Amino acid sequence: MGIRKVLEHNFYIYKIYCILRYELPARLLGEKYDIAEIKRKYKKVFGKEINLNNPQTLNEKLHWLMLNDREDFQTIVADKYRAREYWRQFGEDGLIPLLYMTYNWRDIKPENMPEGPCIVKFNSGSGSYEIIRDKNVVNYKKLRNKCRIWMALNFYYRSQEWQYKNIKHCIIIEKLLLDKNGHIPNDYKLHYINGELQFIYCSIDREGENYRSIYSPDWKRINMEWVAPKDHKGESYGKDILPPPTLERMKEIGSEIAKNYKYVRVDFYDVDGKLYYGEITLHHGGGLDTFEPEKWDLEYGKKLKLS
Numbered sequence: 001m002g003i004r005k006v007l008e009h010n011f012y013i014y015k016i017y018c019i020l021r022y023e024l025p026a027r028l029l030g031e032k033y034d035i036a037e038i039k040r041k042y043k044k045v046f047g048k049e050i051n052l053n054n055p056q057t058l059n060e061k062l063h064w065l066m067l068n069d070r071e072d073f074q075t076i077v078a079d080k081y082r083a084r085e086y087w088r089q090f091g092e093d094g095l096i097p098l099l100y101m102t103y104n105w106r107d108i109k110p111e112n113m114p115e116g117p118c119i120v121k122f123n124s125g126s127g128s129y130e131i132i133r134d135k136n137v138v139n140y141k142k143l144r145n146k147c148r149i150w151m152a153l154n155f156y157y158r159s160q161e162w163q164y165k166n167i168k169h170c171i172i173i174e175k176l177l178l179d180k181n182g183h184i185p186n187d188y189k190l191h192y193i194n195g196e197l198q199f200i201y202c203s204i205d206r207e208g209e210n211y212r213s214i215y216s217p218d219w220k221r222i223n224m225e226w227v228a229p230k231d232h233k234g235e236s237y238g239k240d241i242l243p244p245p246t247l248e249r250m251k252e253i254g255s256e257i258a259k260n261y262k263y264v265r266v267d268f269y270d271v272d273g274k275l276y277y278g279e280i281t282l283h284h285g286g287g288l289d290t291f292e293p294e295k296w297d298l299e300y301g302k303k304l305k306l307s
Contacts, residue, residue, distance in 0.1 A: 052067070066160055095276075118173050119174050130143060159286050163282055185276075192258035201214050249275055
């Protein structure tokens with residue numbers, strides 16, 4: 001268990017740790033801290049120095065964008081609560097039903113929880129959520145502590161992704177999307193480079209086999225992975241799946257969104273033929289997911305043109 005996980009059992013010690021480890025150096029050193037942290041993490045993952053002056057690979061260029069492409073509107077799309085305003089232009093019916101929102105972690109208690117299956121999310125950062133199938137079997141003390149931990153640290157200080165810096169933290173509860181068999185639907189992540197769809201990254205059967213498959217825009221399997229090093233399973237892992245019924249609409253919306261970015265990942269769900277909006281991500285994996293085979297990092301890097 002890492003030191004951060006150990007410290008999370010005592011909130012006040014964890015909060016002090018976060019301030020001393022992340023926030024204070026970032027405030028004192030500014031961009032120098034961002035650059036130093038990016039260099040440190042990149043070398044730890046990839047085993048080599050990052051080239052920020054003349055980036056070549058896609059992951060290097062994502063880090064370059066983290067440092068050099070910072071626009072106010074990026075904060076809106078990165079905020080899982082305020083992003084709903086942005087998605088609304090493509091139709092209300094694609095919004096996942098919002099059941100509750102609060103700026104106070106103490107409000108996460110039985111009387112504020114919906115009766116049906118739901119998902120509790122932190123609006124800023126990555127991977128901060130809790131799936132609730134039955135509110136009557138939840139350990140609310142533990143859940144509130146999780147929410148408190150989520151809200152304790154500005155994700156920007158840990159990830160160097162500027163779009164998270166000015167988000168007002170809150171907790172949202174959305175309806176849990178389930179298909180007709182009661183399963184969480186597949187997650188379709190459309191990756192765009194300079195406005196052009198490059199590939200569709202599918203997160204499949206999250207509560208079962210939980211594997212990833214990548215397809216070309218015309219739905220041909222691409223034998224590659226782009227995941228955290230610990231999650232590599234082999235490029236042929238997992239069976240093929242059919243394209244979702246709403247794929248063309250996903251592409252239409254994704255292409256409109258992609259006009260505003262050099263690189264962007266636009267996520268969708270298809271629930272028995274009905275389209276729902278997911279997330280808009282500016283730096284997949286924080287620029288630290290690795291390609292297998294490695295050649296794809298350079299191949300897609302060549303496609304990304306930086307001004």
